[in-house]
Amino acid sequence: MLAGSTSERPLEALKVSWEGSMIEEAARSPLIAWESFYVIVGSSGAALTGLQFVVMALVADSKRRSTTQQIDAFGTPTIVHFCAVLLVSAILSAPWPTLSSIGRVLGVCGAAGVVYGVIVVMRARRQTGYHPVFEDWLWHAVLPLIAYALLLVAAVMFRSYPQRVLFIVSAAALMLLFIGIHNAWDTVTYITVGAFEETEQPQGQD
Numbered sequence: 001m002l003a004g005s006t007s008e009r010p011l012e013a014l015k016v017s018w019e020g021s022m023i024e025e026a027a028r029s030p031l032i033a034w035e036s037f038y039v040i041v042g043s044s045g046a047a048l049t050g051l052q053f054v055v056m057a058l059v060a061d062s063k064r065r066s067t068t069q070q071i072d073a074f075g076t077p078t079i080v081h082f083c084a085v086l087l088v089s090a091i092l093s094a095p096w097p098t099l100s101s102i103g104r105v106l107g108v109c110g111a112a113g114v115v116y117g118v119i120v121v122m123r124a125r126r127q128t129g130y131h132p133v134f135e136d137w138l139w140h141a142v143l144p145l146i147a148y149a150l151l152l153v154a155a156v157m158f159r160s161y162p163q164r165v166l167f168i169v170s171a172a173a174l175m176l177l178f179i180g181i182h183n184a185w186d187t188v189t190y191i192t193v194g195a196f197e198e199t200e201q202p203q204g205q206d
Contacts, residue, residue: 042089
């Protein structure tokens with residue numbers, strides 16, 4: 001009896017190992033086709049995060065000074081969006097044991113993004129150094145909230161419809177990437193136009 005139970009243990013261990021590998025393979029299979037996509041998107045998010053520090057350095061050197069409230073409302077969110085893209089890419093590239101694990105983590109990211117988007121709107125309304133126009137509200141408030149809401153919805157549906165939901169996740173990641181690019185460019189042009197106006201003003205007075 002003891003000999004029989006001893007011989008069965010390697011078989012049970014092999015069965016558990018095989019089942020574990022099958023579960024991991026089942027979780028990875030919908031993500032394999034997206035590996036190159038998230039390598040590109042994640043790398044872009046990381047690179048653009050570094051470039052945003054250059055933008056902030058231009059803000060610091062500009063004569064058109066920005067307050068902490070303005071930076072919190074219009075500068076810091078761009079960094080957050082790029083980091084969110086990098087984080088989503090890392091999440092979907094990690095070897096998760098089950099699809100439900102991916103859904104839970106994406107859900108946390110999406111919920112945190114929605115909460116942060118609401119905070120950004122409140123900060124933009126409180127600051128008095130700059131009066132946002134419709135385009136500012138669209139790119140700094142509305143579109144980011146939509147992107148994070150898509151991520152949250154995708155997280156809820158991830159386990160049931162992984163193939164379709166991955167397109168929603170990719171759309172949210174691309175939205176955040178392009179939102180960050182637009183907002184960073186908008187900041188640079190705002191500084192450049194301000195510096196040009198300050199340079200041209202004394203000549204016009206002569």
